[in-house]
Amino acid sequence: MKTLKFKTNINCSGCVKGVSPALNGEKEIAHWEVDTNNPDKILTVSTSTLTPEEVEETVKKAGFKAEKI
Incomplete structure (x- = not known):
C-alpha cells in the first residue's frame, strides 16, 4: 500500500461531499481524506x-483539481 498526497481545490465540506462519489467509487482506493484546514487542502x-x-x-x-506533491 502506498500513500499519495495531492494539493487540491477541495476546500469545504460541500466540496468533499461532491468528490466523495468519485473517490469512493474507485475500487483501487483503500482510504482517502482531505485536510481542509491545511492551506493547500491536502488530499491523502x-x-x-x-x-x-x-x-x-x-x-x-x-x-476538482489535484496536483501531486
Whole structure:
C-alpha cells in the first residue's frame, strides 16, 4: 500500500461531499481524506495500484483539481 498526497481545490465540506462519489467509487482506493484546514487542502490517498495521474484524473472527473506533491 502506498500513500499519495495531492494539493487540491477541495476546500469545504460541500466540496468533499461532491468528490466523495468519485473517490469512493474507485475500487483501487483503500482510504482517502482531505485536510481542509491545511492551506493547500491536502488530499491523502492510500492505494496499492493507482498512479498519481489516475488519482488526479478521478478528482478531475468530479470537477476538482489535484496536483501531486
